[in-house]
Amino acid sequence: MTLEQLLDQEFVTLPDLIRVHARDQPQHVALIQDDRSINYAELDALLDRIVASMQRDGLASGDAIAVCANSSIEYAAVFLGGLRAGVAVAPLAPSSTAESLVTMAADADAKLFFVDAAVAAELEAVKTTLPAKLIFLDGSAEPAFNAWLAPAGATGAPVTIAPDAPFNIIYSSGTTGAPKGIVQSHGMRWQHIQRGVLNGYGPSAVTLISTPLYSNTTLVSFFPTLGLGGTVVLMAKFDAGRYLELAQQHKVTHTMLVPVQYRRIMAHPEFDRYDLSTFEKKFCTSAPFSAELKADILKRWPGGLIEYYGMTEGGGTCILAAHEHPDKLHTVGCPAPGHDIRLIDDQGREVPQGEIGEVVGHSASMMNAYHKQPEKTAEVEWFDPSGKRFIRTGDVGRFDEDGFLTLMDRKKDMIISGGFNIYPSDLESVLRQHPDLDDVSVVGMPSERWGETPVAFAVARAGTSLTPESLLEWANARLGKTQRLAAVQMVDSLPRSAIGKVLKRELRDSFKPKTPIA
Numbered sequence: 001m002t003l004e005q006l007l008d009q010e011f012v013t014l015p016d017l018i019r020v021h022a023r024d025q026p027q028h029v030a031l032i033q034d035d036r037s038i039n040y041a042e043l044d045a046l047l048d049r050i051v052a053s054m055q056r057d058g059l060a061s062g063d064a065i066a067v068c069a070n071s072s073i074e075y076a077a078v079f080l081g082g083l084r085a086g087v088a089v090a091p092l093a094p095s096s097t098a099e100s101l102v103t104m105a106a107d108a109d110a111k112l113f114f115v116d117a118a119v120a121a122e123l124e125a126v127k128t129t130l131p132a133k134l135i136f137l138d139g140s141a142e143p144a145f146n147a148w149l150a151p152a153g154a155t156g157a158p159v160t161i162a163p164d165a166p167f168n169i170i171y172s173s174g175t176t177g178a179p180k181g182i183v184q185s186h187g188m189r190w191q192h193i194q195r196g197v198l199n200g201y202g203p204s205a206v207t208l209i210s211t212p213l214y215s216n217t218t219l220v221s222f223f224p225t226l227g228l229g230g231t232v233v234l235m236a237k238f239d240a241g242r243y244l245e246l247a248q249q250h251k252v253t254h255t256m257l258v259p260v261q262y263r264r265i266m267a268h269p270e271f272d273r274y275d276l277s278t279f280e281k282k283f284c285t286s287a288p289f290s291a292e293l294k295a296d297i298l299k300r301w302p303g304g305l306i307e308y309y310g311m312t313e314g315g316g317t318c319i320l321a322a323h324e325h326p327d328k329l330h331t332v333g334c335p336a337p338g339h340d341i342r343l344i345d346d347q348g349r350e351v352p353q354g355e356i357g358e359v360v361g362h363s364a365s366m367m368n369a370y371h372k373q374p375e376k377t378a379e380v381e382w383f384d385p386s387g388k389r390f391i392r393t394g395d396v397g398r399f400d401e402d403g404f405l406t407l408m409d410r411k412k413d414m415i416i417s418g419g420f421n422i423y424p425s426d427l428e429s430v431l432r433q434h435p436d437l438d439d440v441s442v443v444g445m446p447s448e449r450w451g452e453t454p455v456a457f458a459v460a461r462a463g464t465s466l467t468p469e470s471l472l473e474w475a476n477a478r479l480g481k482t483q484r485l486a487a488v489q490m491v492d493s494l495p496r497s498a499i500g501k502v503l504k505r506e507l508r509d510s511f512k513p514k515t516p517i518a
Contacts, residue, residue: 003229007197011163011190014227015084018044021229025203030226032250033073033234040229043077049149050081051156057133059111061086061159064169066105066132068092069116070236071213074137074145078114079168079213080226083186086159088166090181091214094119095498098126100179106131107181107371108169116140163187169371170216170312181371182312189223191365195336196224199306200254200280205230207254208247210238210261215499216312217286221256230254240264244274251278253303258500259289266296279303285310287500288407288425290432291329294322307332309405313380315391316341316361318405331404332397339363341405342390343397348382356398358411360390367391396423413504415444415452420482422454427485430478431456434471436464441494441502445486447517453486455517457507459493466490486517 006012022044030043065082069075082089090108092101105113113132117140137145167186171179207225209232211218225232233250285308297305309332310317320333335341342350343357351357360382369377382390396408408423415422424442431440439459447453460466468488476484495503
């Protein structure tokens, strides 16, 4: 079958699509990393060797592996080879503690654990408790990946994969408790690949990836690019200047970035000298994306800009084509086709249009469950009166009269002060108007008088002399009476996850007021 015929099928696996590209465009480059590259024929053969190696080591369909390393061709090949073997892949964050890595690998029931030198060094103190055999992707120790591989030309036994079979287990960041394994199916990923056609992915697409491969943020662009026969350019570590160089060098057409990366790229002093005219679509997700930043990107960076709002767990997705709706940049767009997104109150009842509620969503792209945690799975499920299953996002929002969703905040981050609901995003929006402010986050801190009260953590622009006292006075003169800040703490930078989410728990733990908060 041709690629076009396959895309009309009810279900096709990603490894099968790569086999088709190896047949139809064997010399077309699939992956680029620095000065290395691999074409589809070579990638397909490498996946077969990985399948043979895993089966030789006793892995069978339904088993799992873990991968924890910086992005590389080898990392991508192991992920894809595991899928061809019918093995679920658990991509883990290198920023995790050694104890967390052991816990997550054990929770996933990983039989093999692929790492690089940096992660292996982190695991050294706990290596006797590791539940899986280590394999070194970068060849920094034994067994090295190339030595572990079956001989050239080796192929494993073919595996039949059902749509509901586990594709990957992605662990939540753990910023609010123990990480939960989010099990996504091959059928869910097939939905992402099919949808990729609408966004221009195909053999001519060149996608620059600078977010890590353990993040769903990355994977929603990574898999459609390869599934539809394009080229992925991998960055092991993000740097704004290097990103711009690669984009120009490889004539990049697509990219996925998080807001903090967009902000750093747009602020690069030489941004305007780079030729970015080949860009067709730029995507963003994972963290709040300010209207001001979107507007700057639309003005100065060629190509469309699309923001996705959703969860790794799946459910409903909203899409904002910012280049088509420049008057809606304060929103995250409308529900994607076939996605049912509703708002509910604390009692689980739907709220009327225009009112604020928690966002819940249903679609064909939903996780199977949290791995081995049925109670946690039940906590994020909501069922409408007909029994239709939705995923709770924990976000609070409101639909406008045109059906565009405006997010207020994470439900858990909402501040209840003196009985009033205060949304940190509203305060942050006001604070960002200060000309000497580079970055800011507002969190709720305990208060004997009010229960909770808002505190701002602010990063001053380089070369300015912004003080907490002056910023506090400036902000409170512009905020409503119930919104006023109790304090401002200046910081060098905001703690963020690898995909740009502000770690508010770390901010709370770091708060050192000059005087106690009333």
